[in-house]
Amino acid sequence: MKIHLASVFVEDQSRALRFYTDVLGFVKKHDVPVGEDRWLTVVSPEDPDGPELLLEPSGHPAARPYMTALAQDGIPAISFSVDDVPAEYDRLRELGVRFTQEPLEMDAITTAVLDDTCGNLVQIMHGG
Template sequence: MTIRIGLTSVLVDDQEKALAFYTGVLGFVKKEDVPMGRHRWLTVVSPKDPGGVELVLEPDEHPAARPFKDALVADGIPYTSFTVDDVHREYERLAGAGVRFTQPPVSLGPVTIAVLDDTCGNLIQILHKAA
């Protein structure tokens, strides 16, 4: 039996705003958009791997979600990480698009990271591994 990750999620305060940021700024593409009452089953994927792991833009309405997210942000802890080909190049591209970073690129041995604000209540780390 092989287990693999098919879905992961990020808790967002506004699905439409999240979709605009994750597609229009970060560069993901929308995969699923299914109405579910007041919310949607809304996923995005990497354009380089449209059949790969889907990121669910999950509403943060559970009573524990916002305090959890607020605590992570207050402590500067990213909610999740995304891999990029070159953190420095992606930092320049995103900063040029108006994205606010809480941590500019920094080398941490085998990885280089930067941390950005996703405008939906989360800090997101981007990283690349040294060759």
């Protein structure tokens, strides 16, 4: 069994697409109109046939309370692996990304947490 698709609720799909591609570096895989929303996925450029991340509209009644509770408690909605957290932290800060947690080393793992501008906190990590 392998992960094929994971999703993250976003407040605005167009803004999320710009952030996840232009800032984080993912590439758009699918963009299919579905009513007023879109089936919108991104993938890693390093693995274009690998797992997809669905940028899911937050219109479901449960989405907003869920997103708000996670963000208020400082809990990332999703986590991405990077080669070097401090270097990625510096790169993203130069692009204006707001971090809620600076790089933090915990034994063999380093993490940082950023705001995706679409209602979520996102963890970047390496090690482990």
